[in-house]
Each structure stands twice: as C-alpha cells, then as structure tokens.
Amino acid sequence: METSAPLASFTVIPNRRAVADEDRAALMEAPVFGKVFTDHMARVSWRDGEGWRDRRIVPLAPLALHPGAAVLHYAQQVFEGLKAYRHEDGSVWLFRPEANAARMADSARRMALPELDEGDFIAALESLVTADQAWVPEEPGASLYLRPVMIATEASLLVQPANEVEFLVTASPVGAYMSGGDAGVSIWVSRSYHRAIAGGTGEAKTAGNYAASMAPQAEAKAHGCQQVLFLDAKKNKFIEELGGMNVVVVRADGSVVTPRLTGTILPGVTRDSILTLLRDSGRSVQERDIPLAEILAGVESGEIVEVFACGTAAVVTPIARLVSDDFDLAVQGPEGESVAAEMLAGLTDIQYGRAEDPHGWMHRVV
Ligand SMILES: Cc1ncc(COP(=O)(O)O)c(C=O)c1O
Structure with missing residues (x-):
C-alpha cells in the first residue's frame, strides 16, 4: 500500500x-x-x-x-x-x-x-x-x-x-432524483440484459457497469418505465438491483427481504443504513436470493405489500409497477403508512439533523 x-x-x-x-x-x-x-x-x-x-x-x-x-x-x-x-x-x-x-x-x-x-x-x-x-x-x-x-x-x-x-x-x-413521487415508479424487469456476472465488476462502482446499463435503460423507457431491474446472469431467476439503486421487499407480516450481496450487486450505503434502521425497529430482515417468481406471486396474492428502491440519489422510492414482456403488475402498497415512507422519514431525519444519530453516521464539516 x-x-x-x-x-x-x-x-x-x-x-x-x-x-x-x-x-x-x-x-x-x-x-x-x-x-x-x-x-x-x-x-x-x-x-x-x-x-x-x-x-x-x-x-x-x-x-x-x-x-x-x-x-x-x-x-x-x-x-x-x-x-x-x-x-x-x-x-x-x-x-x-x-x-x-x-x-x-x-x-x-x-x-x-x-x-x-x-x-x-x-x-x-x-x-x-x-x-x-x-x-x-x-x-x-x-x-x-x-x-x-x-x-x-x-x-x-x-x-x-x-x-x-x-x-x-x-x-x-x-433536489429529488427520480420523478414518480409518492405514487412510485414503474420498473422494467430486463430478461435479455444483465448487469453483472460472478467474478465481474458488479460490486465495484465503475463506469462500465453504467455504460452497459444504458441500452436496457432505454428499453425500460420505451416500455414506459423509469428504471430497469436486473436479474442474476447465471439463472436469469433472482432479482439483483436497479441500474443505480438497491431493492427492498416488504411482506404482509411486516418482515423485510432484500437480495443478499453476492458479489454482483453494489453494496449500497443506503441499503445498509435502511437494514440497520429496520433491525433497530425490531423488524425481521432477511438477506437472501429472491426469485422474481416469488415477487410476482407475492404481489398477486397480497403476501408482498411493498417493493421499494433505495440509494443516495433517490433515497427511498416506492415501486408502483413491475413490467416485462409477459407481465404488467401493479404493486398496491399497504393500507396505512408504508415502510418506504417510514424509512424515508427515518433516514432523512438523521441526515438533516431532525433526529438522534444513534449510530454516529453524521460527520460535521462546517
Ligand atoms: C448500481 C447501484 N446500486 C445501488 C446503489 C445505491 O448505493 P448507495 O446507497 O451507496 O448510493 C447505487 C448508487 O450508488 C448504484 O449505482
């Protein structure tokens, strides 16, 4: 060194x-x-x-x-x-x-x-x-x-x-990065393009990953969606992340699941912070492989009530619709306050100094 x-x-x-x-x-x-x-x-x-x-x-x-x-x-x-x-x-x-x-x-x-x-x-x-x-x-x-x-x-x-x-x-x-607001964004699930492979550069924040995401992003736009959700390249089965954000899924029982860090996913600072806040609040949080089929079936049956994206730029953004060649699925969202709204408030309250900072995350400059 x-x-x-x-x-x-x-x-x-x-x-x-x-x-x-x-x-x-x-x-x-x-x-x-x-x-x-x-x-x-x-x-x-x-x-x-x-x-x-x-x-x-x-x-x-x-x-x-x-x-x-x-x-x-x-x-x-x-x-x-x-x-x-x-x-x-x-x-x-x-x-x-x-x-x-x-x-x-x-x-x-x-x-x-x-x-x-x-x-x-x-x-x-x-x-x-x-x-x-x-x-x-x-x-x-x-x-x-x-x-x-x-x-x-x-x-x-x-x-x-x-x-x-x-x-x-x-x-x-x-200001805010992605438009869509409280109503949430529409997400194109790419079947033909992948973002990362095992042994590749998926967990590095490097230009090539983003260059490679632009054609699928254009495909998403052409289908009326704001962002792309990538599946794993090996089995084309498990959800990984969006072009510039991690993904979190909330189940009807209040538990939360998110794709585990496999080496092909960028380890988001927002992801880690939100998982910490969720665990602090006593929720069950699982990091594991999540088949796309589980999301589609869960959203249809009501077992999955929320899907949201998180990252520095957009902070927390609800996903309102999942679209691909063979499905177009609305994610209804919960009846009361969503976990996405709770996380957005919890995180930004710390960032803007409106709440205690129990983990010592804030670093004063001026
Ligand atoms: C591919 C990708 N995934 C996830 C994230 C979220 O990371 P963070 O929360 O550190 O901004 C980003 C943004 O940096 C990203 O580019």
Whole structure:
C-alpha cells in the first residue's frame, strides 16, 4: 500500500470567476440532477512509485487529457456518490463518508487502481464542501451531491494498469432524483440484459457497469418505465438491483427481504443504513436470493405489500409497477403508512439533523 499523510491538508486556489450570489440562487432553484456544478473541485494526483501528491482545491475547469489516456479507451475508472446536508442551524454534514471511502478502495482494488486512504478521501470532501458551502441548499430534501472519481490518465494504449491517475471530486446542488413521487415508479424487469456476472465488476462502482446499463435503460423507457431491474446472469431467476439503486421487499407480516450481496450487486450505503434502521425497529430482515417468481406471486396474492428502491440519489422510492414482456403488475402498497415512507422519514431525519444519530453516521464539516 502507498503511504500518504492521513487528513493531509488541501491547498485552496480560489475561483476568481466564482458564480455571483444572485446567479447561484437562480441555478439552485430547481437544479436538474447532476447538471449544475459548484465553483471548485478537489484534485489529487498519483504516480506509480511516488504515491498521492498535490492535494488541492481548484476552480472547476475542463481537464486537459491526452487522447491516449487509458480511461478513455479501457474505462479504468471508479467513482462514488454521497451528499452534504444542511441542518437547520446552518451547519453542514456528510452521511457516512467512511463507508464511501471504503467502497471506493474496494472498487479501486478491483479495477487495479491505487487506493486513496480514508483520511485523504474525507479531507478532499471536507475541503471542497468548505470552499463551496454557499452551494449547500437549505430547502428540505435538497442537498449537495458529491461525486468523487478516480481516472487512469496515463497516455498508453497498452492494456495494463496505468501509472498515472487523478482523483477528483465535483459537487452539484440537487433536489429529488427520480420523478414518480409518492405514487412510485414503474420498473422494467430486463430478461435479455444483465448487469453483472460472478467474478465481474458488479460490486465495484465503475463506469462500465453504467455504460452497459444504458441500452436496457432505454428499453425500460420505451416500455414506459423509469428504471430497469436486473436479474442474476447465471439463472436469469433472482432479482439483483436497479441500474443505480438497491431493492427492498416488504411482506404482509411486516418482515423485510432484500437480495443478499453476492458479489454482483453494489453494496449500497443506503441499503445498509435502511437494514440497520429496520433491525433497530425490531423488524425481521432477511438477506437472501429472491426469485422474481416469488415477487410476482407475492404481489398477486397480497403476501408482498411493498417493493421499494433505495440509494443516495433517490433515497427511498416506492415501486408502483413491475413490467416485462409477459407481465404488467401493479404493486398496491399497504393500507396505512408504508415502510418506504417510514424509512424515508427515518433516514432523512438523521441526515438533516431532525433526529438522534444513534449510530454516529453524521460527520460535521462546517
Ligand atoms: C448500481 C447501484 N446500486 C445501488 C446503489 C445505491 O448505493 P448507495 O446507497 O451507496 O448510493 C447505487 C448508487 O450508488 C448504484 O449505482
């Protein structure tokens, strides 16, 4: 492992062309997810034999990349996604950044990229959020989405791990991600495309998984659905996850089931947090293989009352309809308050400082 100073300080080069206050307010009014960027980005460079160096916050600007940069050809890349939340007293907090640091290190190992240690990862986020704190929204439900990314920049067409790498973090003010609201979203169950295979890159957060999900996502759209649900590639039988969210199923007896982490599923931080909150509240939670047939039969018989998706971007989103070539099934939802609504409130109350944080998930920045 490389040795790099933990919590190394970042040099700040302020953006002299920062967006004016009134223009920023207009940009933050109804931002489309990931389309508006703040004034700065964090940046750390790596070279084989030298390790991580030049920790800095710099004005947001296009990158100068050699057309032969390895990331452009072989997608040697990993990324992360987490949010900074403003509390009522004006303070700004990250949610479980250590979990994202650990997952990025796992993804980096899989993609033969250098690991960035937790201290550097969190210091980059803290320094960027501090520099761009005016961009953290105040409205309930809104937040500053942070996108760490690590790319192979070496100009080389050899298929081998690059010896030059950049770590960058950008920040974007965001509102809600998926439309569909309380009524829930329609989900296309893909039979012909798969997201991941055993031994592949499914549990790494790396660009190729998302590139491969775009054709099935287009197929979903063509069938009037907002997202795709993937089945396992080996048997084409068990539900795995959506293109960018994990899936949770609620049974009529109040118990909860979710696909177990098989190595082909991204281990979501939201998934883990929700399973923790569900167990805290005394619910039975099972992580196991779930056949699609069990979901279809359960929804029809009323034994399954809810299916919802969870992830950083959309938080908790009820699934109202499951569609494929041979079925189109409405998920009715429970009579009273749904588990999805309870989890959305429970999680966001912690994130926005409206409730106790018994697990020490929140990390203050400003
Ligand atoms: C494929 C996939 N599954 C699940 C998730 C949910 O993970 P998290 O809760 O950490 O955002 C994401 C989002 O990062 C994802 O891209």
